[in-house]
Amino acid sequence: MNILITGVSRGVGIEICTVLLEQGNNIYGIARTHTDEFKNLEYNYKGKIHFKSFDLSDGDNVNEEVFKDFIGKNPIHGFVNNAATAYDDIISNLNLDRLKNMYNVNVFTPMMLTKYVLRNMLLYKVKGSIVHISSISVHTGYKGLAMYASSKGALEAFSKNTAREWGQLGIRSNIVVPGFMETAMSSTLSEEQKDRIYKRTSLKTVTSIRSVAETVAFLLSDKAESITGQNIHVDNGTI
Ligand SMILES: NC(=O)c1ccc[n+]([C@@H]2O[C@H](COP(=O)([O-])OP(=O)(O)OC[C@H]3O[C@@H](n4cnc5c(N)ncnc54)[C@H](OP(=O)(O)O)[C@@H]3O)[C@@H](O)[C@H]2O)c1
Secondary structure, three states: OEEEEEOOOOHHHHHHHHHHHHOOOEEEEEEOOOOHHHHHHHHHOOOOEEEEEOOOOOOOOHHHHHHHHHHOOOOOOEEEEOOOOOOOOOHHHOOHHHHHHHHHHHHHHHHHHHHHHHHHHHHOOOOOEEEEEOOOHHHHOOOOOHHHHHHHHHHHHHHHHHHHHHHHHOOEEEEEEEOOOOOHHHOOOOHHHHHHHHHOEOOOOOOOHHHHHHHHHHHHOHHHOOOOOOEEEEOOOEO
């Protein structure tokens, strides 16, 4: 399968690429930075993995740069909307420009990517699978994450409605809802803040990045052929 993935330069994105490559898939990866971690995968899986440097804060050129220049005439069987940026602050400090920038990266450009992914699937008659990465903060609430969580909540609504709109053609859309993971995004949290987050989980520990990536791969595969419009929590049982 050909899979388009955003946010492939580090963290969860690299892990998703790794699992999908191990399963024999071809990767079309997007991020701003061509990291050593990604280059390592390119070295180990020659010809199976492609990189496009693209800034998701600019959704105007999605068709030209991502679909015409990068994907070309290849059918896309799966799309993973993984890239995101977190604008953390309390609501009384809300800055509109920062909010708009986050929404461009987390919501608006992913919606434009979904538009052209759907068009590609229709053109090549592919019963494809779309997976968006949300966040447990949508469902639990955390102090300082209201703006970020709202962008993920928008994706959850978008996915549910994508599933309704395109299910008749066999196209599926699902959400993976991860709990707290150790990545660059969460690196500014103190040990005390992390402990407080772990205490809210049933398993009392950090969410496994591998478990999140394996769940994404499952939802992309035919094993999940009857699953659409769902939110799958991979969060150690957060309450
Ligand atoms: N870490 C957690 O605890 C946690 C918990 C729940 C959900 N999540 C979600 O899991 C997903 C992966 O997060 P992560 O923890 O792996 O974060 P990360 O380590 O910060 O990685 C984010 C990825 O998104 C890309 N990205 C960010 N801004 C971009 C832009 N403007 N244009 C293109 N690419 C951009 C980054 O690449 P470049 O910087 O190279 O562009 C990077 O590859 C995100 O959707 C996040 O919201 C994370």
